Amino acid sequence: MVDMNFSVITTQFWSLILQGLALGLIYSLVSLGYTMVYGVLRLINFANSEVFMLGTFAVLWIEINFLGHPINAEPLTGFKLVYTLVIALVGSMIACAVIAVLVEFVAYRRLRSRGAGRLASLISAIGVSIFLLESMRMFTESRPQTAPRLLDKWTFGEIAGANFRIDTMLAIVAPIIIFVILDQFVNRSRLGKAIRAVSMSEENAKLMGIDINRVISLTFLIGGLTTGAAAFLYTTVYENTVFNVGFNMGIAAFTAAVLGGIGNIRGAFYGGLALGMLEQFSSAILGSQWKAVTVFVVLVLILLFKPSGLFGEAVQQTRT
Amino acid sequence: MAKLSNFNLRDKGAAIWTGWSRPVRTVFVLSVVTLVGLLPFAAAWGPTSFLNTPITSFENVLVYPVGMFVLMALGLNIVVGKSGLLDLGYIAFFAIGAYSQAILSTLHGWNTWQILPFGILFAMFSGLLLGLPALRLRGDYLAIITLGFGEIVRIVFLNLSVTGGPNGIAGIPNPPTIFGFEFNLTYPEHFFWLVFAMILLVIWMIRRFTVRRPGRAWEAIRQDEDVAALMGVNTLVYKLWSFVIGAAVAGAAGVIYASKVMVISPDMFKFDVSILILACVVFGGIGNIWGVVLGAGILAYLPERIRFISDARQVIFGLVLIIMMNLRPDGLLPRKKREKIQEKRTM
Numbered sequence: 001m002v003d004m005n006f007s008v009i010t011t012q013f014w015s016l017i018l019q020g021l022a023l024g025l026i027y028s029l030v031s032l033g034y035t036m037v038y039g040v041l042r043l044i045n046f047a048n049s050e051v052f053m054l055g056t057f058a059v060l061w062i063e064i065n066f067l068g069h070p071i072n073a074e075p076l077t078g079f080k081l082v083y084t085l086v087i088a089l090v091g092s093m094i095a096c097a098v099i100a101v102l103v104e105f106v107a108y109r110r111l112r113s114r115g116a117g118r119l120a121s122l123i124s125a126i127g128v129s130i131f132l133l134e135s136m137r138m139f140t141e142s143r144p145q146t147a148p149r150l151l152d153k154w155t156f157g158e159i160a161g162a163n164f165r166i167d168t169m170l171a172i173v174a175p176i177i178i179f180v181i182l183d184q185f186v187n188r189s190r191l192g193k194a195i196r197a198v199s200m201s202e203e204n205a206k207l208m209g210i211d212i213n214r215v216i217s218l219t220f221l222i223g224g225l226t227t228g229a230a231a232f233l234y235t236t237v238y239e240n241t242v243f244n245v246g247f248n249m250g251i252a253a254f255t256a257a258v259l260g261g262i263g264n265i266r267g268a269f270y271g272g273l274a275l276g277m278l279e280q281f282s283s284a285i286l287g288s289q290w291k292a293v294t295v296f297v298v299l300v301l302i303l304l305f306k307p308s309g310l311f312g313e314a315v316q317q318t319r320t
Numbered sequence: 321m322a323k324l325s326n327f328n329l330r331d332k333g334a335a336i337w338t339g340w341s342r343p344v345r346t347v348f349v350l351s352v353v354t355l356v357g358l359l360p361f362a363a364a365w366g367p368t369s370f371l372n373t374p375i376t377s378f379e380n381v382l383v384y385p386v387g388m389f390v391l392m393a394l395g396l397n398i399v400v401g402k403s404g405l406l407d408l409g410y411i412a413f414f415a416i417g418a419y420s421q422a423i424l425s426t427l428h429g430w431n432t433w434q435i436l437p438f439g440i441l442f443a444m445f446s447g448l449l450l451g452l453p454a455l456r457l458r459g460d461y462l463a464i465i466t467l468g469f470g471e472i473v474r475i476v477f478l479n480l481s482v483t484g485g486p487n488g489i490a491g492i493p494n495p496p497t498i499f500g501f502e503f504n505l506t507y508p509e510h511f512f513w514l515v516f517a518m519i520l521l522v523i524w525m526i527r528r529f530t531v532r533r534p535g536r537a538w539e540a541i542r543q544d545e546d547v548a549a550l551m552g553v554n555t556l557v558y559k560l561w562s563f564v565i566g567a568a569v570a571g572a573a574g575v576i577y578a579s580k581v582m583v584i585s586p587d588m589f590k591f592d593v594s595i596l597i598l599a600c601v602v603f604g605g606i607g608n609i610w611g612v613v614l615g616a617g618i619l620a621y622l623p624e625r626i627r628f629i630s631d632a633r634q635v636i637f638g639l640v641l642i643i644m645m646n647l648r649p650d651g652l653l654p655r656k657k658r659e660k661i662q663e664k665r666t667m
Contacts, residue, residue, distance in 0.1 A: 044463065107642060116649030119406070123602040126595055127641030134634035247591075251467070258464045289479050296468030303461050304453050 008284040014162035016280045022168045022237065024276020025175035029230035030253035031260075031268045032182070033100065033223035039199040039263040040219050043118060046125035047103045049250025050132035051096050051224055055231025056241035057136065058095035060147050062088045075152035084150055085236070089174075092235075093228035100224030101217055103128050109213070136243040144242040147235050171233045178229055179269050182222065186265060195219060199263065251292075252279070255299055261309030270311055333610070356516060360509035379508035383580060385620035387515035388573050393600040393616035394522045394609065395569025400598065401607035401655075402526075402535065403562040404542030405455070406463040409470025410597055412450075413443040413567040415589035417574020419477060422489040422584050427482075432495035432503075432579045436572060443571025444564045446473075451563040455556060470594050478586040488585025495579050503579070511580050518576070522569055523609055529565075538562055603644060605651030614652055 008016070033048035063069050067084055069076075076084055107124040156164040186192035197205040198215045206212055234249070235241060252275060260271025275295065282294035302310060337345070360379040392414060399407045420439035424430045454465040477483040484490075495503040501510045529535045537558040540548035549555045578584050596619065604615020622640070626633045644652075 110646050111649050114649060116645075117606075119400070119602050119606060120645050120649040120651075123599050124642055124645040126599060127638045127645065129638070131635055131638030131642065134632075134638060138632065138635065251471070251591075254464060255468070258461060289475065292468075293472050293475055296465075296472055299468060300453060300465055303457055303465065307457055307461070 005285055005287075009281070012161060012284060014160040016284055017277070018162045018164070018168060018172075020277035020280035021273065022171040022276070023279065024256075024273040025172055026230045026233050026237075026272075027249075027253050027256045027275050028269045028272025029175050029178065029226045029233070030249055031257040031272050032226040032265065034254050035257040035260075035262055035265060035268040036195075036219045036223045038257070039265075040195060040202075040216055041108070041112075043108070043121055043125075044254070045103075045220075045223070046122060046250075047107060047128040047132065048100070048223065048227060048253070049246035050129045051100050051103065051246075052227050052231050052234075052249050052253075053136065053241070053243065053246030054099055054132060055092045055096040055228045056235045056245055057140075057145070058228070059088050059092045059232050059235040060145055060241060062091040063148055063150060066091070069148045069150060071146055071148050073148045073150065076150050077152070081151065088236075089229060089232045092232040093225045096228030096231060097221045097224035100220040100227065104217060104220040108216075112216075133243060133246070140243050142243060144240055147239045147241070149239060151236060167237045171237050174229065174233060178226060179265075182226070183265060185222075191215075191218060252295075255295060259299060259302060259309055261311045264309070264311055267309055267311035271309065274310065353520070357513060360512050377508070379512065381621065381624050383508055383511045383515055384577060385624065386617055387512055387519065388577055389597065389600055389620035390613050390616040391515060391519050391522065391573045392570050392597050393604070393612045394519065394526065395566045395573070396597050397601050397607065397609070397612045398526060398529075398538075398562050398569070399566040400601055401612065402530070402542065403538035403559055405559060405562065406466070407563075407566070407594075408463050408467035408598065409473075409591075409594055410466070410566070410570060411589045411591070411594040412470040412473035413447060413570035414574040414577070414593075415473055415477060415586075416443045416446055417571035418578035418584050418589070419483060419489070419574075420571070421575040421578035422492050423482065425493050425579070426489060426491060431493070432575065433498060436575050439575035440568045440571045443567045443574070447564040447567030448560065451560045455559045455563065467591065467594075470589075470591055474586050474589050474591075477589070484585075486586060488583060488588075490583045492578050492582045492584065494582065495576075511576070515573075515576060518572060519613075523613075525565075526609060534558060534561060599641060603641065603651055605653040605655060607655035608651070608653050611651050611653030611655070618652075 030048065030052050033051060034045055037043060037045040037048075063084065064071065067087060069084070075081075103125070107128045108121050111121050111124055151167055151170075153165055153167060155166065156169065158164070186195060194205070194210050194215050195218065197208065197210055198212060202212060205215070234245075253272070256271040256275040257268050258271070259274055260267030260269065278295055278298055279291050283291040286294060340348070360382055362378070392410065395413075396407060396410045399405050399410070417439040420442050421432060421435050424435045424438065425432070450466070450469050454462055454469075457465065478486055495514075497503065501507075501513070503510055503514075529538075537548070537553045537555075540551065540553055541555050541558060545555055597616075600616035600619045601612050602615075603619055604613065605611020619637075623633050623637055626636060648654075
């Protein structure tokens with residue numbers, strides 16, 4: 001039934017840590033799409049998983065159709081490689097940001113202006129989610145799509161069994177850079193201050209002359225940008241995508257956001273990391289079929305003892 | 321547009337209902353029950369044949385998804401609508417009921433009527449197990465925990481050998497004849513009447529609860545939990561009760577469902593179904609029984625009816641959800657206006 005295999009902890013420890021870091025940081029980026037929106041709107045942005053899914057397809061489209069690399073293309077080198085990756089990353093970020101802002105416009109804005117309940121917005125977002133998912137299912141005829149291997153998977157070397165491969169390293173370094181920029185933006189810049197103000201009190205922010213709708217669009221934009229970056233990294237590391245790729249990613253990212261304390265940007269970072277590690281270690285020990293179970297049991301335990309997540313809702317206080 | 325969204329059919333209906341004398345009410349209820357009971361024959365009846373759905377016959381569609389969805393939406397409405405707890409893993413209780421029926425009947429040879437109370441008990445017990453830790457948490461965390469629970473239950477059924485893994489369990493017997501009603505493939509209408517009877521029972525139960533202490537406690541919790549606790553309502557106990565009763569309804573539905581379809585597998589109990597049931601509740605009018613029944617009826621029937629456009633039907637379903645929620649954010653038949661005052665803050 002359940003076979004436990006604890007020996008992997010000693011034999012593959014560093015390898016699991018490295019894989020967990022890469023996976024966890026991708027989760028962190030997607031979970032920003034939930035946490036930013038939750039911070040200002042107190043809403044579970046249900047459609048974010050589909051934003052991620054469309055992002056992965058955007059990467060594929062850019063690499064195959066826009067830049068003209070066939071699926072069996074030879075890996076690129078030098079300037080051409082950097083150029084291709086940057087175009088794919090920026091393109092995916094822009095695509096996801098545009099979609100996220102559109103989602104806000106279609107699913108939330110009208111309902112918000114009429115003061116509708118939160119559940120109405122949730123169902124409306126689920127409608128958008130179903131619409132995007134099923135459109136893509138029709139468009140791709142449910143077939144998984146493979147990405148061309150443009151980045152040759154060479155490795156920096158192996159240390160203590162951990163394989164420092166270029167794509168793994170990319171998936172670790174890029175999110176950290178994005179998080180530092182975002183953290184500085186929210187805590188230092190004028191617009192960041194506006195975001196924090198709206199999340200503390202929408203009424204007061206309005207009184208201070210902040211354009212609420214603009215700030216909300218901005219948070220969706222930022223969530224979209226980071227989700228787009230995650231979509232790029234995901235496609236680069238795993239080299240394939242399918243119409244329902246967003247579902248598991250969405251659940252994992254939302255769990256990560258809750259784990260770190262939803263509404264808290266740094267919490268999303270650590271929550272994603274914790275979740276990534278947890279998934280890697282639990283699937284190594286128990287087998288990957290029990291991965292989700294372990295994750296949720298740990299989540300319940302953490303929330304029981306620390307009801308506002310590991311790092312609390314520090315950045316944006318709970319509104320009363 | 322403003323006029324459309326402000327028009328409250330429920331208040332109009334309630335006004336007419338209170339204006340009626342007792343015999344008029346009885347006649348009205350009896351005629352509605354009779355009409356709904358005759359629904360399975362509506363497909364065969366001349367001009368209404370457009371009711372027929374492309375793949376399954378109308379009588380079968382009435383049992384699943386329509387009847388089952390109405391039943392589960394009513395159960396979920398106790399949790400989400402009455403006491404304002406967001407449950408994203410409701411399908412788990414349905415799955416527990418269905419697997420109780422499947423395992424107890426195929427391995428131990430029990431029949432559906434013997435299993436039914438146990439299926440309900442198992443669902444209630446798991447509701448208690450989940451609720452005890454989860455209901456201490458704030459609303460948004462409850463959502464993720466229930467979502468996780470739904471997935472855990474499905475994964476456990478997927479990975480255990482006693483539940484047949486991904487293939488599920490086949491050869492589940494139909495319920496034995498009771499009161500002269502045979503239950504098999506030839507008589508789908510008997511299943512419908514059974515489900516209909518259960519729906520009526522649940523509606524009756526909810527209406528009794530609403531006017532009594534639990535209903536008032538749920539209402540208070542939904543509007544403001546802190547105030548409710550301050551007024552002496554034991555919030556945890558009443559939240560647990562709403563959770564457990566909701567679970568019982570889904571458990572009962574699961575037992576009947578498994579005995580109707582005879583084959584069950586874990587992929588019938590995915591997260592999407594939980595979401596679909598929640599959509600039924602919110603779409604119809606959260607908190608209002610008749611709204612929920614109508615919403616579930618439409619959302620269960622519509623995808624079956626438009627099955628001829630195959631893949632596009634889910635796309636259209638998504639569009640319908642977006643458009644409807646934007647036109648009528650409180651659902652098709654919203655709850656009474658006076659119950660809504662606090663909703664913006666609590667929901």
